[in-house]
Amino acid sequence: DTEVTQTPKHLVMGMTNKKSLKCEQHMGHRAMYWYKQKAKKPPELMFVYSYEKLSINESVPSRFSPECPNSSLLNLHLHALQPEDSALYLCASSQDVGTQYFGPGTRLLVL
Amino acid sequence: QKEVEQDPGPLSVPEGAIVSLNCTYSNSAFQYFMWYRQYSRKGPELLMYTYSSGNKEDGRFTAQVDKSSKYISLFIRDSQPSDSATYLCAMSSGTYKYIFGTGTRLKVLA
Numbered sequence: 709d710t711e712v713t714q715t716p717k718h719l720v721m722g723m724t725n726k727k728s729l730k731c732e733q734h735m736g737h738r739a740m741y742w743y744k745q746k747a748k749k750p751p752e753l754m755f756v757y758s759y760e761k762l763s764i765n766e767s768v769p770s771r772f773s774p775e776c777p778n779s780s781l782l783n784l785h786l787h788a789l790q791p792e793d794s795a796l797y798l799c800a801s802s803q804d805v806g807t808q809y810f811g812p813g814t815r816l817l818v819l
Numbered sequence: 820q821k822e823v824e825q826d827p828g829p830l831s832v833p834e835g836a837i838v839s840l841n842c843t844y845s846n847s848a849f850q851y852f853m854w855y856r857q858y859s860r861k862g863p864e865l866l867m868y869t870y871s872s873g874n875k876e877d878g879r880f881t882a883q884v885d886k887s888s889k890y891i892s893l894f895i896r897d898s899q900p901s902d903s904a905t906y907l908c909a910m911s912s913g914t915y916k917y918i919f920g921t922g923t924r925l926k927v928l929a
Contacts, residue, residue, distance in 0.1 A: 714862075739915055750907055750919035751863065764915055798862050805851065805913050806870075810862040 711735075712811035714799050720817045723789060729814045731782040731799030740782040741808070742774060743798040751798055751810075757782060789818045822846050825908055825920030834929050838895040842908035842920045845889065849910040849918075852884050854893045857905045857922070866906075867893060898927045 712733045721727050731740065739758045743751035756764035757776040765774075771793075773785040782799055794817050802808040825842045832838055840854075850871055855863035867882035869875050869891075875882045881894040891910075895902055908920040 712862075741915070748922075750921055753916060756915040758915060796860070796862075802915075805911055805915060807851075807853065807865060807868045808909070808917055809865055810855070812862045813860075815860065 712799055712801055712809050714797075714811040714814050716814055717812065718815045718817075720819065721786065721789065722819050723791075725789075726785070726787045728786065729784040729797055729799075729816075731784075731811055732780055733801040733809075733811075734780055735801060735803070735809070736779075737801035737803045737809075738779065739802045739804060740776065741800040741802075742772075742782070742784050743800065743810075744793075745796045745798055745813070755784075786816075789816075791818050794818045820845060822918050823908065823910060823920045826923055827921050829924040829926055831926045831928060832898055834898060834900060834927055836898050836927070838898050838902070838925060838927075840893040840895075840906050840908075840923050840925070842891050842910075843889055844891075844910060844918075846910075846912060846918075847886070847889065848912035850913055851911040852882070852891050853909045853917070854880075854882055855907040855909060856902075857907060859904075863907055898925075900927050900929045902927050 742754040745751045755774040775783040796813045799811040852869045854867040857863040872886045879896045883892045905922040907922045
């Protein structure tokens, strides 16, 4: 099973809201990722967790806050977002630095 | 110069054609090479993975890596309308940073 699941599929939020995106994998992968993807662009790396520790933060604004409660779960907490943050948010996982598997994404609209 | 270059297309081919998709790269440290297929408004789906140089075949798909030329290819045989999607190449030097090409939009016409 090479499945990464993400919830919710769609999210609409106002600029003052707080919301969370969730990601889960049961492949025993030790690395989990958050990407942001705008239309007609490749995925853009935001964060990487390796063995449940944050190993890469690509200078992402603090209104995005990642959390890795355990090796199977990854959250992205959102607060005070801007309309330009509207995008497809993708979670991915990999066993160390090999093949990376993506989830279906959460389509976020910030009003 | 970008680390990974990929022709954005769109590339239109008739059904049944052989499709060739390519990426060039500049970082000789890249060792892990992947091809993803992404349908509109969906997450990327891993199609092929190659470590270092060589060829790999899976059904109608063949991936080639030429490290001496810093060039990777994905061939799709007997293309189908369902293959219409954006194809992304991605590569890594063994860190957690995967560098993506911009993606090539493919249309297979019935």
